[in-house]
Structures are given as C-alpha cells and as structure tokens.
Amino acid sequence: MTLSDITQKIRACFAKITICVGVAILLHAGQSSSATTERVACVGTSITAGAGLDVGQSYPDQLKAMLPTTYDVRNFGVVGAAVIRHSSMPYCTTSAFRSVFAYAPTQIVIELGTNDSPTLSWNADTFATDYRWLVDTFKTIASVKTISVCTPTPVWADYHDVNEAIISGQIAPFIRAFAGSNGVRLVELHDQFLESNLADCFPDGVHPNKEGAGYIALAVYNAITTTPQVSLTPYASRQHLGGSRILDVRVSGVSSGIAGSAPLFDMRGRRLAGSAGVAWGMGIEAVEPRR
Numbered sequence: 001m002t003l004s005d006i007t008q009k010i011r012a013c014f015a016k017i018t019i020c021v022g023v024a025i026l027l028h029a030g031q032s033s034s035a036t037t038e039r040v041a042c043v044g045t046s047i048t049a050g051a052g053l054d055v056g057q058s059y060p061d062q063l064k065a066m067l068p069t070t071y072d073v074r075n076f077g078v079v080g081a082a083v084i085r086h087s088s089m090p091y092c093t094t095s096a097f098r099s100v101f102a103y104a105p106t107q108i109v110i111e112l113g114t115n116d117s118p119t120l121s122w123n124a125d126t127f128a129t130d131y132r133w134l135v136d137t138f139k140t141i142a143s144v145k146t147i148s149v150c151t152p153t154p155v156w157a158d159y160h161d162v163n164e165a166i167i168s169g170q171i172a173p174f175i176r177a178f179a180g181s182n183g184v185r186l187v188e189l190h191d192q193f194l195e196s197n198l199a200d201c202f203p204d205g206v207h208p209n210k211e212g213a214g215y216i217a218l219a220v221y222n223a224i225t226t227t228p229q230v231s232l233t234p235y236a237s238r239q240h241l242g243g244s245r246i247l248d249v250r251v252s253g254v255s256s257g258i259a260g261s262a263p264l265f266d267m268r269g270r271r272l273a274g275s276a277g278v279a280w281g282m283g284i285e286a287v288e289p290r291r
Helices: 003-033 059-066 095-103 124-139 164-181 190-195 210-224 234-241
Strands: 038-044 071-077 107-111 146-150 185-187 260-262 278-280
Touching: 038 059, 038 095, 059 071, 059 210, 071 095, 107 124, 107 210, 124 146, 124 164, 146 164, 146 210, 164 185, 164 190, 185 210
Parallel strands: 038 071, 038 107, 107 146, 146 185
Antiparallel strands: 260 278
C-alpha cells in the first residue's frame, strides 16, 4: 500500500467521523429544543382520574394537549380518594401518592375534598390538619416549584353521600383561605362552575363529561401558566372542547408572541369586552364579561 493510499483512507475516516459528529450534534440540538422543562402532577379524585371518560378525555389529558410540548402532564387521580387520613381511602396511602414523588414534578395540582364531604366522615378540624399535612408533604419534593389547589366542583345532583352543603359551606372556603396564606395557587372551580351553570357537563351530578373535563383543564391552565391560553377564542374552544362556551377570563401581560383579534366569550356564551371583539395578545388587562 502506497503512502497516497494510506493518506486517502485516513481522509475518508476523518470524513466519516465528521459526518457522525455533525449528525450527533443535530440530534442533540433537536432533543434539547423539545426537552421537557415542566412536569405537572395532577393529584385528585375520580374527577381527575377521568372516571367514565374515554382515553384522552380526562382533564389532565386535555390539559397536556393545551400546554406547550415542553410540559409533561401525568394523571395521579384515584377513584374514591380523600384528604382525611382515617377515611376509607386516604390519598396518602395510595400507590399514586408514592408515584408523585418518583415522578419528581415541578408543579402539582391538587383536586381533593369531594370524597371528604359525606356527613358521617366529615370533620372540619381533621380535614384542615390533613390538608395542610398533604400540601406540606408535597412541598418536600425538591423539584417542586409551585403547588395549585382546586376548590371542588359543585355537586349538581344526589350522588351517594357526597354533600354539596359541606363542600360549598366548609371545604371550598377553607381551600380558598389556605391558598391565600400558604403560598400556593388557587384554582376556583366551585363558584366559577356554579355561576356558569355547568350542570349539563356533569351527567351524574359529580363526574364531568368530556366538555366538563375540558373546562377544568382550562381553569388549571390559567392557574399554572403566566400567558393567556389560545383556547380563550371561540375557534380554539371548539377545537379543544367541541363547544363555544369558555371560562370568564381576565387577561394581562404579554402572551409570548401570540396575537390576534377575535371575540371572547364566557361559559354562558356571552361576548366579553364589546360586540366587535377585542385584540388579544399584548397588554390586555381586566377583560370583564359583558352582562
């Protein structure tokens, strides 16, 4: 083999190495651009779990579809789960509870309280103590940056022993006060849904249908993100939920480059901020429902 032949083989090897390194860099860059930066753990009852819904229709599934691809959303809902630790199904004794820690979320959304409302098991002091304990325990997860707590959705009809009077009179007020003084975010489901008369979205009186789960997802979205959701337009709400009703919204700040002009509606189909629609994007503040 001549010196020329050896030189050509060395050059060919270097060319292959260069190509491989270039491909590896491109692949790494592609992976970095789509890497998950937020991990959202949805903790809750059968309402979170998606009882009675098809695959992909639960609120965590719909929430994941609304969020950027940098978000991962996991469903840790448990049928029958309660806050009170001496109840028949304490959330803290479930495998889902342990899985939340293994998931190492950056955000946790808690939808609990409905199954604590039956009169025979209800104790306000115990609920308050165990709710604080649960949130404080989740705060020990090093990766967690924010925790959001939901008031329970209303009970629209008799369902086993679930008690709307206790939910509306004691559980929801406690959660609101707790969020205000414990550094967690509030997701107001109870009063928002009650005022918007969403009974038709809860066929059995407690569990949401696909549309109802979509409204929960929108409410959670607006609590855990800092930019307005495109689903606040009629087009996007039809795209995500198959309907034209959306949550009342107050928009402020910059929407990360999202801009446009379209009418906004609340969940009762009422146009917000004038009949001609509003520009949404940068700097829209205090958009009020048009009564």
